[in-house]
Amino acid sequence: MTQPVPAVPPATAAAYVFAVCRHVDEDVLSRLPGITTAPVRALPFEQLHAVVQEVPVAEADGRSWTERLSDPHELERCARAHHEVVTAVAAHGPAAPMALATLYSSEERARQALSADVARFHAVLDRVEGRAEWGVKVYASAATDADRTAVPTRVPTGSPTSGAGRAYLERVRGTHRAREEGRRAALQAAEEADAVLRGVAAAARRLRLQDQQSTERHSAQVLNGAYLVDEGQTARFTEAVITLRQRTEALIELSGPWVPYSFAGEDGAHGDR
Known part of the structure; x- marks a missing residue:
């Protein structure tokens, strides 16, 4: 049975x-x-x-x-x-x-x-093993965002061809140009920073950019990078960040060392190098 x-x-x-x-x-x-x-x-x-x-x-x-x-x-x-x-x-x-x-x-x-x-x-x-994660974030300079508030919210009355109208339009155009130039400079600084830091790190990843609300900043974020750095290269890495800060008006933020969360998954095997 x-x-x-x-x-x-x-x-x-x-x-x-x-x-x-x-x-x-x-x-x-x-x-x-x-x-x-x-x-x-x-x-x-x-x-x-x-x-x-x-x-x-x-x-x-x-x-x-x-x-x-x-x-x-x-x-x-x-x-x-x-x-x-x-x-x-x-x-x-x-x-x-x-x-x-x-x-x-x-x-x-x-x-x-x-x-x-x-x-x-x-x-x-x-x-x-023997490595830590460092975060580097690059933001457009505060001056670029300050220009955003330079445009008056009230449009002057009268024809655009009048003196007040032409001055207003020129001011708007100048502010837009300054903003675009500042953003281009920040993007260039971000590319330079990423290239330099990848040369020091064992692996690197570009993470999704954070919006302004989540970062509690008014400046636009243009780089959110994670870098896996050998313990023996920590001083060289942080010194590279200091040098990069001195070469640009963009804001460069360094954080770490962290547990390497960004390199624990399969897609972190070699970063996105």
């Missing part, structure tokens, strides 16, 4: 994955709050470790996370907690950060999915 196959009990918790690394410090992980109240810990797979945290199944479905991350305060809390864990792991060795809200239905499912991608994880860890 055929024996019935015992039913597999459903998973009681989903697995949230922060990062993949080769080595973990359990003491460091135990002190990290993470996203939920469960402990942050290591999940071994294929000679690697995933840094994970349990999430109650009831809170792990896509709809729940969509609602959670649609709340600006909750989105900021989760993003900060995610970044804190990834940063702590990366401080002790190369780490491949996962995207925010990377969830699997169970630890076993996480292990299976990550194991299927093990070759890519090894390639990422080799790529980022």
Whole structure:
């Protein structure tokens, strides 16, 4: 008589994955709050470790996370907690950060999915070892935007051929010319900066430009670059940025060092060099 196959009990918790690394410090992980109240810990797979945290199944479905991350305060809390864990792991060795809200239905499912991608994880860890990400953003000079407010909002009365009308039109044309010249100069500065910094970096990527509202600036952004830099080249890289600032009226902003998020995916294998 055929024996019935015992039913597999459903998973009681989903697995949230922060990062993949080769080595973990359990003491460091135990002190990290993470996203939920469960402990942050290591999940071994294929000679690697995933840094994970349990999430109650009831809170792990896509709809729940969509609602959670649609709340600006909750989105900021989760993003900060995610970044804190990834940063702590990366401080002790190369780490491949996962995207925010990377969830699997169970630890076993996480292990299976990550194991299927093990070759890519090894390639990422080799790529980022001993390197950090630096961000460089270039904006059109503030003077260019100041010209934008120089055009009077009230059009003078009278014919365009009158003295007041001609002066107004000339002023408008002059402002438009100055704005275009400033933008061309900023674009040229961005191209120069990107070319120079790629010569120092191990890999580089151009990220999507941020709009003015998200950057809290009035100047137009013309470059949003990410550069993967060897630790031994950090001084040379930052000095290159200082030199570039001295050669242009465009605003050049440097940030970092960061965990190399921009180089953790397949499309970051060689940047966009």
